Amino acid sequence: MNLAVREALRAFQRAPMLSALSVTTIAFSLFAFGLFGLVALNLRNALQQVEERVEVRAFIAEGTLPEAVAAAIGDIAAFPEVQRVEMVSEVQALDRARRELGEFEDVFEAGILPASLEIRIKDGFRDPESVKAIAKRIENYDFIDDIRYGEEWVEKLYRLRTIASAAGVSLGIVFALVAVIIIGSTIRMAVLARSREIRIMRLVGATNGFIRAPFLIEGFLKGLLGGVLALLLTWVTYQFVGQYVVQATYFGGGMAVLGVLVGALIGLLGSAISVGRHLRRV
Amino acid sequence: MIRFTHVTKRYPKGGPAIDDVSFHVNRGEFVFLTGPSGAGKSTILKMVYVEERPSAGEVKVAGFSSAAMGAGTVSKLRRRLGVVFQDFRLLEDRTAEQNVAFALEVIGTPESAVAPKVARVLTQVGLAGKSTAFPHELSGGEQQRVAIARALVNDPLVLLADEPTGNLDERATRGVFQLLREINATGTAVMMATHDLSLVKAHRYRTLEMHRGKLVFDSGAEFPASADEFDTAVPGPAPEPALQGRLPLADAERPADAPDAAPADGAAEAP
């Protein structure tokens, strides 16, 4: 094994440019994964915060009988998805608006804001589909004029997350494929460069596993290096974004290690795929 | 130890390179494999070290049969063989001792065992003083000695030499050939392919003569095959008993009237 590692390291010396190229493509692959992973991670965090506040607001038509509203509140509170229902009267609505929009308080006159029901939804039903379904049911009450549930931006956030994940995964896969191809051609060169040695190894009875090992180790090490490089790149990007754009969350240690291991796996895979094919031709 | 039974070898194109050849070689024997270029000498040797497989018939070497041999078995068998070629096949970027050590390292020999073994074989081939020389710093004859040392370092049952003197001048040829005889005298069988008839004629070793893929002449086995030469049908490494009194005779001790023209084909088949 000692010998195999030494041979693997010699391969870096023998083809420094190609080795650097394979390491960089693996790094780019993981960088793409990582960057979009970070975006997805931060969007998820943002969504979680938003979701905690998700509420449906149902505006009550003028002149509705208080009894009807009270009955409806009882009904709605009994929905399994609903956490809490609260009535906001015209007066309360005005108060709140004045408080929240301090300097514009004079804009609001009594009676301009309708009374409404504020419905909070239980955790687990805060995704756009569930919220929409609940809203539909509430809208069925005759006295409900209008209903709002911030549908647009919740959906937008969700869509953004989906797009970021998809873009990250597909770009990452493309780079991973390119990395595998480049590693394949590096292995081809390495096998060619060592063909005399390989022939002698075979002649004196070295096993196939022994002959293969240095190439697999070479791929593994390149992947590992690529992974570390990618981690560095995402860290730098993260710092940059944190400083100039928005404070964000970084991966935990487990994710970082996983990313580097995925890099090593890509490298190993790239070598494993091509080494058998090229060794057969020696 | 080596037995060919009705072996035919066809390469993808052309007629058979080896055509229904049968013979056997015993432990400790010295055998010349002769014949004009293209006769099939290299192919015979390649089938012994399983670079090629027979298209028909069976090749059995040290208890391993060509009929049932996976990749793992091939490497096991090769550890018991030594092979040298006309073109030496040394690694140019390694010294003589590194070239020899390479053959030990790649089969997982413990590091502490490597240096003494390398020193021993380099002394045996007469290159103790040039162990740190690179191949390009050595003469052809010396390079072939390094290759022989590499072939010997794992204590092979048989040394296969494919035209080992083909690239050497007359003096180096004599030296290398003398070395092969000394190696044979220690009990290692030697199978040497050559078209150098003067060498063959000057020595009364057993001769297998090939012509167009056929074995056209076999001067006969030096020793009768003993029962343990060929093990049973089960493939696998044969237990190797010690060589008991079966070392070849030195030339001087050879009867002057040793048969050098026995009838051909099939003469090699042991009773």
Ligand SMILES: Nc1ncnc2c1ncn2[C@@H]1O[C@H](COP(=O)(O)OP(=O)(O)O)[C@@H](O)[C@H]1O
């Ligand atoms: N790899 C090969 N593919 C096709 N034909 C081959 C191959 N090797 C040898 N031959 C043919 O097999 C015959 C025997 O070759 P070889 O064993 O090399 O003879 P020798 O060593 O006696 O010169 C020749 O006709 C040669 O052309």
Ligand SMILES: [Mg+2]
């Ligand atoms: Mg030949």
